[in-house]
Amino acid sequence: MEKKEYQLGDVVQMKKPHPCGTNEMEIIRMGMDIRIKCVGCKHSVLVPRTKFESKLKKILRSNAATEEEST
Numbered sequence: 001m002e003k004k005e006y007q008l009g010d011v012v013q014m015k016k017p018h019p020c021g022t023n024e025m026e027i028i029r030m031g032m033d034i035r036i037k038c039v040g041c042k043h044s045v046l047v048p049r050t051k052f053e054s055k056l057k058k059i060l061r062s063n064a065a066t067e068e069e070s071t
């Protein structure tokens with residue numbers, strides 16, 4: 001299994017799509033828990049990091065290239 005690297009602002013795809021039909025989530029907060037926001041309906045959920053990683057399918061877009069300097 002490849003290592004998944006994600007960071008704040010990244011848009012990720014989960015194994016299971018959100019009930020609204022969108023399968024893109026944006027990482028809006030990182031800590032012991034990770035808050036992700038559905039790109040489609042803007043609904044946000046807080047999930048433990050371990051759970052997030054197990055449900056994460058792939059990283060669609062990385063924020064690193066464009067907003068490296070934002071803190």
Ligand SMILES: [Zn+2]
Binds near residue numbers: 018038039040041043
């Ligand atoms: Zn949604």
